[in-house]
Amino acid sequence: MKLAIRHDTTYRYDDQVRASIQYLRLTPQESQRQHVLDWHLELPRPVPAQRDPYGNILHVLSLDEPHDSLLISAHGQVEIDTTRDCEQDSLSPLPFLRFTRLTQADEALRQFARRYCGAHRDRAALSELMFGLADAMPYSPGSTRVDSTAAEAFAVGAGVCQDHSHAFLACARSLGVAARYVSGYLFSDDSAHLASHAWAEAWIDGAWYSFDVTNGLTRAERHLKLAVGLDYLDACPVRGMRRGGSGEQMHARVQVSQQRVQAQQ
Amino acid sequence: MAREFYDEMYDGSGNCRSHYREFARWLAATPAEQLARRRQEADLLFHRAGITFTLYGDEQGTERLIPFDTIPRSIPAREWKTIEQGCIQRVKALNMFLADLYHEQRILKAGIIPAEQVLANDQYQLAMQGLDLHRDLYAHIAGVDLVRDGDGTYYVLEDNLRTPSGVSYMLEDRKMMMRLFPELFAAQRIAPIDHYPSLLLATLKSASAVDDPCVVVLTPGHFNSAYFEHAFLAREMGVELVEGADLFVRDEQVFMRTTAGPRRVDVIYRRLDDAFLDPLAFNPDSMLGVPGLLSAYRAGRVVLANAIGTGVADDKSIYPYVPEMIRFYLDEAPILANVPTWQCRKPAELSHVLAHLPELVVKETQGSGGYGMLVGPTASRAEIEAFRERLKANPAAYIAQPTLSLSTCPTFVEQGVAPRHIDLRPFVLSGRETRLVPGGLTRVALREGSLVVNSSQGGGTKDTWVVED
Numbered sequence: 001m002k003l004a005i006r007h008d009t010t011y012r013y014d015d016q017v018r019a020s021i022q023y024l025r026l027t028p029q030e031s032q033r034q035h036v037l038d039w040h041l042e043l044p045r046p047v048p049a050q051r052d053p054y055g056n057i058l059h060v061l062s063l064d065e066p067h068d069s070l071l072i073s074a075h076g077q078v079e080i081d082t083t084r085d086c087e088q089d090s091l092s093p094l095p096f097l098r099f100t101r102l103t104q105a106d107e108a109l110r111q112f113a114r115r116y117c118g119a120h121r122d123r124a125a126l127s128e129l130m131f132g133l134a135d136a137m138p139y140s141p142g143s144t145r146v147d148s149t150a151a152e153a154f155a156v157g158a159g160v161c162q163d164h165s166h167a168f169l170a171c172a173r174s175l176g177v178a179a180r181y182v183s184g185y186l187f188s189d190d191s192a193h194l195a196s197h198a199w200a201e202a203w204i205d206g207a208w209y210s211f212d213v214t215n216g217l218t219r220a221e222r223h224l225k226l227a228v229g230l231d232y233l234d235a236c237p238v239r240g241m242r243r244g245g246s247g248e249q250m251h252a253r254v255q256v257s258q259q260r261v262q263a264q265q
Numbered sequence: 266m267a268r269e270f271y272d273e274m275y276d277g278s279g280n281c282r283s284h285y286r287e288f289a290r291w292l293a294a295t296p297a298e299q300l301a302r303r304r305q306e307a308d309l310l311f312h313r314a315g316i317t318f319t320l321y322g323d324e325q326g327t328e329r330l331i332p333f334d335t336i337p338r339s340i341p342a343r344e345w346k347t348i349e350q351g352c353i354q355r356v357k358a359l360n361m362f363l364a365d366l367y368h369e370q371r372i373l374k375a376g377i378i379p380a381e382q383v384l385a386n387d388q389y390q391l392a393m394q395g396l397d398l399h400r401d402l403y404a405h406i407a408g409v410d411l412v413r414d415g416d417g418t419y420y421v422l423e424d425n426l427r428t429p430s431g432v433s434y435m436l437e438d439r440k441m442m443m444r445l446f447p448e449l450f451a452a453q454r455i456a457p458i459d460h461y462p463s464l465l466l467a468t469l470k471s472a473s474a475v476d477d478p479c480v481v482v483l484t485p486g487h488f489n490s491a492y493f494e495h496a497f498l499a500r501e502m503g504v505e506l507v508e509g510a511d512l513f514v515r516d517e518q519v520f521m522r523t524t525a526g527p528r529r530v531d532v533i534y535r536r537l538d539d540a541f542l543d544p545l546a547f548n549p550d551s552m553l554g555v556p557g558l559l560s561a562y563r564a565g566r567v568v569l570a571n572a573i574g575t576g577v578a579d580d581k582s583i584y585p586y587v588p589e590m591i592r593f594y595l596d597e598a599p600i601l602a603n604v605p606t607w608q609c610r611k612p613a614e615l616s617h618v619l620a621h622l623p624e625l626v627v628k629e630t631q632g633s634g635g636y637g638m639l640v641g642p643t644a645s646r647a648e649i650e651a652f653r654e655r656l657k658a659n660p661a662a663y664i665a666q667p668t669l670s671l672s673t674c675p676t677f678v679e680q681g682v683a684p685r686h687i688d689l690r691p692f693v694l695s696g697r698e699t700r701l702v703p704g705g706l707t708r709v710a711l712r713e714g715s716l717v718v719n720s721s722q723g724g725g726t727k728d729t730w731v732v733e734d
Contacts, residue, residue, distance in 0.1 A: 019513065021513075021557045023545045023546070023557075048517075050517075050560060050563065050564060051563075052546075053391040053392035053393075053394065053546075053563075054391060058560070060514075060557055060560040062513075062514060062515045062516060062557060091394070094381055094384035094385045095384050095385065095389060095391050097381070097385040098385055098386075098387050147549075233549060239545050240556075241544060241545060241556040
C-alpha cells in the first residue's frame with residue numbers, strides 16, 4: 001500500500017520566543033515493512049539528521065533568533081508492505097523490559113495482564129490482552145492528559161492511543177515481554193481518528209509484532225512508522241523547549257491518503 | 266557480641282604500629298588543653314570556609330558541618346602501593362567493561378554476566394550504544410570504597426562511577442591539619458595531595474580530542490548537598506562553575522553564556538545525574554539540565570565526565586562480577602578483594618539471606634548514601650521483619666553481604682579518645698593514564714559501634730596520610 005503524508009505543525013506564540021530547541025522525529029526510515037519513496041522535512045533552517053538512541057532519525061532544530069511562530073512541515077510518500085506482520089532486529093530487545101514513569105505497571109495493570117495471558121507469552125495471548133485493554137479503556141479524547149501514566153489512564157478507564165499503548169507496554173513488560181512504543185501515522189477511512197497515531201510492538205519469537213490497541217489491530221498494515229522508544233517521551237514526533245513566548249497555540253494538520261497506482265501512459 | 270576489629274593505630278598487644286609512632290609521640294607530648302583549643306579552631310575555620318553539607322530528608326534543608334576529626338588515618342607507603350595498584354586495576358577493568366558493554370558485549374557473549382542483568386538494568390543507557398568515546402573512557406573520575414576486616418585485609422565495598430563526591434573534604438582536611446599542626450608534617454614524610462585539582466583538570470582536558478579544551482563544572486545548584494564541592498573544585502581548577510541555565514546548545518554544540526557573548530564548551534565535568542542532563546531526552550521535568558545536550562554529546566561535540574550510563578557498572582547487582590571482569594579484560598588476578606555477596610535475585614541465595622538476616626548487611630542494588638539498607642546486627646527485630654517483607658516483595662532489588670567488622674581508628678569523642686569505625690575512598694582519575702593522589706577520603710562513623718560512615722548518616726572525616734615508614 002502506498003501512502004502519501006503531509007504533516008504541518010504550526011506554533012504561534014503570544015510573545016516573542018528568544019530561543020527554542022526541538023527534537024524532531026518526523027522522518028520515517030527504511031525497514032523490512034516500509035519503503036520510503038520520497039520524504040521532505042521543511043524547517044526554518046536546514047539541520048543535519050542524526051540517529052537518536054533508539055536508531056530513529058532525529059533532527060535537532062535550535063533557533064536563537066527571536067521568533068513568534070514556528071512552522072514544521074513533513075511530507076512524502078511511503079510504500080507499506082502489507083504482507084509482512086513482523087520485523088527482525090539485530091539489537092537486543094532486553095532494554096525494552098524496563099518500566100518508565102509513564103509505563104510503570106501498578107497492581108491493577110499486573111493483575112489485568114495475568115488475567116488475560118496467564119502463563120502464555122505468545123501472539124495470541126497478547127492479542128487477547130490488546131482486545132481486553134481496548135474494552136477496559138475505550139477511546140475517549142480529553143479523558144487523559146499528555147503526561148498521564150499508564151496506571152492513571154487505566155484507572156480512569158478511558159484514553160487515547162498514547163494511553164492505550166502505555167497500558168499495553170506496562171502489561172507486557174510486567175509479564176516479562178519486551179515491548180516498545182511506536183509513533184507514526186495511520187491511514188484510516190474513518191476520519192474521526194487523528195492520522196497521527198501511536199501503537200505498541202512486542203518481542204515474540206525473535207521479532208517485533210505490532211499491537212494497535214486503539215484500532216484492535218494485530219497487523220500494522222495501515223501504519224507508517226516514524227519512531228520507537230520506551231514510551232511516548234522517547235518516540236513522540238516533536239519534543240521541544242523554549243525561552244520566552246509565554247502562551248502558545250499549536251496547530252497540527254495531518255493528511256494521510258492512499259495513492260492509487262497510476263496506469264502507465 | 267564480641268567482634269575482632271583491626272585497629273589502625275595499635276596492634277593486638279596494644280603496641281603502636283610503626284607508621285603511627287611519630288604521631289603517637291606527638292600526641293602524648295601535647296597538652297590536652299592545647300589539642301582542645303586547636304579542635305575548636307578547626308570547627309571555626311571550617312564554618313568560615315563554608316564546608317557544610319545538606320542532609321537529605323531534612324525538610325529545612327539545614328546546612329550542617331561535617332565533623333572533622335584531628336586524629337589522622339595513617340597508611341604505610343608500601344601498603345598504599347598495593348591499594349593504589351588495586352584501584353587502578355579495578356577502574357581500568359570497569360572502564361573496559363563499559364566500553365565493551367556499549368559496543369561488542371564480549372563479556373555477555375562469553376556468558377560471564379547474564380545479558381538480561383545488564384541490558385534490562387535501568388542504568389544501561391541505550392544512548393551510549395555504539396557511541397565511541399575519546400580514549401574509550403567512561404568513568405574519568407571514580408571513587409573506590411575500601412574497608413578492612415578483622416585481620417586488616419582490604420576489601421572493596423563498592424565502586425562509585427557516577428558522580429563520586431568527597432574529594433573536597435580530602436583536600437580541606439589536609440589543609441586544616443597542616444595549618445593546625447605544622448610540626449607533624451615537619452617531623453615525617455607525609456605524601457602530598459594538593460596537586461589533585463591540577464590532576465583533575467589534566468584528566469578532564471585529556472578526555473577531549475580538542476586542543477586546550479574549555480572545561481566547566483556543571484552543578485545542579487546550591488540546593489544540592491555537594492554544592493560546596495562543585496564550587497570548590499571549579500575554583501581550584503580555575504574553570505567556570507555553571508548551572509544548566511548557563512549553557513545552551515546550538516547546532517549540536519554546547520555554549521556557555523558569558524558577559525562577552527557565547528563561549529564554546531568542550532568538556533563538562535557534570536555533577537548531575539544522567540536523568541537530569543537533558544530534559545528533551547530524559548526526565549522532561551528537569552530544570553537542571555541543558556535541552557539538546559544529548560544530541561551534542563552523541564554528535565561527539567562535547568565530552569561529559571563522567572560519561573552517561575556508567576551506573577550500570579557500579580550497580581550493586583553488577584559488583585559481584587568485578588573480579589571476573591578483571592580476569593576477563595586484563596587477564597590479571599584481582600589485587601583487591603570483593604566482599605562476598607549474595608544476589609537476592611537468585612532463589613537459593615535469597616533463602617540463605619532470609620535465614621540469616623540478623624547477621625547480614627542488606628543493600629538496595631541501586632541505593633547509595635547509606636539509605637535503604639539493613640545492618641542486621643544493629644537492627645531491631647521489628648526493623649528486620651519489615652525489611653524481610655520488602656526483600657520478599659522485590660528480591661532482585663537487593664544484595665546481601667556479611668557484616669564486616671570495619672577497622673577502627675582512635676577518634677576524639679566527648680569522653681576523650683576512643684576507637685571508631687572507618688572506611689577509605691581513594692579517587693581514581695582516568696585520562697592519558699590512570700592515577701591517584703596518595704590516600705583519599707577517610708570517613709568515620711562517630712556513633713559508638715556504628716558501621717555506617719556516610720556523612721548523611723552522622724559520619725565525619727579524617728585527614729588521610731600515606732607515610733614513609
